[in-house]
Amino acid sequence: MKRLFLACLSIWALIALPGVAVAESDEAAIVRTIMESVNAFANFPQTKDHQTVARFYSKDYFGIQDGAVMSRSLLDKQLADMEKMLKDEIPMTIKASASNVRAESSGVMGWATYDVSIDWDSSGLPIVKGNEKCTSLLRKAGTQWQIQHDHCSSSKGQPEKAT
Amino acid sequence: MWLTKTSKLVVVGMGLATWLFIGSAGIGQAGQSQIVIAYPPVSNLYMQQRQLWMQNRLLEDLSEALVPIKWPRQLTLMAVECGFLANGQPNANAFYNPQQHSITLCYEFADYLFQMFSQQTQLPQNQQGLLFSGALMFTILHEAGHAVIGEFNIPAIGREEDAADQFATIAFVADPNGAQLLMGPLWWFQLSSQQSKNFLGFDTRDAIRLYSDEHGVDEQRFYNISCLLYGSNPSAHQDVIASGMLTPERAPRCASEYQKIRRSWELLLTQKGS
Numbered sequence: 001m002k003r004l005f006l007a008c009l010s011i012w013a014l015i016a017l018p019g020v021a022v023a024e025s026d027e028a029a030i031v032r033t034i035m036e037s038v039n040a041f042a043n044f045p046q047t048k049d050h051q052t053v054a055r056f057y058s059k060d061y062f063g064i065q066d067g068a069v070m071s072r073s074l075l076d077k078q079l080a081d082m083e084k085m086l087k088d089e090i091p092m093t094i095k096a097s098a099s100n101v102r103a104e105s106s107g108v109m110g111w112a113t114y115d116v117s118i119d120w121d122s123s124g125l126p127i128v129k130g131n132e133k134c135t136s137l138l139r140k141a142g143t144q145w146q147i148q149h150d151h152c153s154s155s156k157g158q159p160e161k162a163t
Numbered sequence: 164m165w166l167t168k169t170s171k172l173v174v175v176g177m178g179l180a181t182w183l184f185i186g187s188a189g190i191g192q193a194g195q196s197q198i199v200i201a202y203p204p205v206s207n208l209y210m211q212q213r214q215l216w217m218q219n220r221l222l223e224d225l226s227e228a229l230v231p232i233k234w235p236r237q238l239t240l241m242a243v244e245c246g247f248l249a250n251g252q253p254n255a256n257a258f259y260n261p262q263q264h265s266i267t268l269c270y271e272f273a274d275y276l277f278q279m280f281s282q283q284t285q286l287p288q289n290q291q292g293l294l295f296s297g298a299l300m301f302t303i304l305h306e307a308g309h310a311v312i313g314e315f316n317i318p319a320i321g322r323e324e325d326a327a328d329q330f331a332t333i334a335f336v337a338d339p340n341g342a343q344l345l346m347g348p349l350w351w352f353q354l355s356s357q358q359s360k361n362f363l364g365f366d367t368r369d370a371i372r373l374y375s376d377e378h379g380v381d382e383q384r385f386y387n388i389s390c391l392l393y394g395s396n397p398s399a400h401q402d403v404i405a406s407g408m409l410t411p412e413r414a415p416r417c418a419s420e421y422q423k424i425r426r427s428w429e430l431l432l433t434q435k436g437s
Contacts, residue, residue, distance in 0.1 A: 001338055004303065007224030008296035014215045015277040016292075028208050028253075035247055097249045102206075 030103035030110045033145045042096040048086045050079035058146040095119040108140040197234040201241035245269035259309035266306045297347020304331035324378045336395035356381035394421030
């Protein structure tokens with residue numbers, strides 16, 4: 001039991017070492033940012049607060065989804081419209097999740113690739129349903145990572161195996 | 164709060180003769196060769212931690228919790244990167260897998276405990292480290308309890324999570340310094356229950372998730388462990404009642420509860436080993 005105790009204490013000390021704790025890792029923070037941004041969107045019908053989603057995006061954000069451009073102002077408008085609908089008790093359901101998130105970083109820039117599954121309907125009518133492959137560019141602002149650009153395309157079938 | 168009066172965590176020497184060494188056929192003979200250690204590859208998130216764990220042979224030392232038991236087959240203890248849950252939170256977990264005959268400790272779980280205890284800035288760092296160590300030791304012994312039930316095919320009537328908590332608690336209180344280290348899991352469950360209360364006030368889905376979980380709610384785990392600690396030696400652990408870690412209503416039954424649970428484990432392990 002002495003070894004067990006000392007091993008646990010060593011783990012404490014190792015995690016406390018600067019640069020070892022994953023909480024300090026930029027890659028982990030990027031992965032978490034992506035997961036939380038998708039999760040925030042999925043929870044939008046419950047939170048009814050567009051800031052819970054918008055906070056993940058930089059002021060100069062722009063994105064492309066299946067060829068359609070989304071600017072920061074368009075994003076804000078869309079989220080505000082959704083918020084109004086939700087506050088007017090218009091039914092809306094969003095099931096969204098991110099998976100296979102892979103992240104890298106260099107300095108204040110980071111990037112991530114990931115899959116998104118989304119099933120979004122309002123008043124029983126489907127708005128978006130399907131799977132998408134996404135790439136995001138992120139920028140570190142203080143201690144927070146924000147999405148500056150992303151590009152998502154609908155995906156069908158399984159990805160080809162890498163050779 | 165409950166624990167501030169009892170958190171005199173001074174660990175002096177760890178001459179730990181553990182309950183696990185009780186003389187029965189099933190346990191008591193060191194089974195080092197029965198324990199296999201594994202450090203599967205990880206992503207760059209945990210590359211450095213994995214390397215440090217391997218260099219310092221941390222899993223090899225953690226396996227001390229398992230070595231006294233004469234396992235019927237090889238048991239693997241591994242440190243794994245467990246990734247993220249759908250809600251974006253790290254998969255901070257530790258678990259026994261009966262199909263693989265393995266106990267997995269996620270690096271994320273060690274991070275989770277670290278985050279929790281390092282935020283207790285009202286405590287000096289050495290106490291944070293001792294609470295962390297107690298909580299991690301409890302987790303390993305809790306999973307060892309699951310593994311004993313699974314590998315020896317011991318019938319667990321009622322919630323197996325409670326049985327695993329009992330197994331770990333009895334192992335702690337059998338040690339001269341165990342009561343102090345047991346403050347680690349007690350703090351953990353107290354802090355976690357405070358978070359749960361926030362959940363309960365916020366979102367019914369979280370309440371459902373909490374109550375439908377295979378584990379007892381954190382308050383129950385807290386009081387059950389406190390009861391066993393007190394029951395193991397009531398005269399030595401009066402402070403458990405005085406500090407509010409145990410209600411005076413339940414306290415009188417804790418000694419018999421402790422004896423009954425300890426006898427049950429010993430009987431089952433002896434039978435399985437004979």
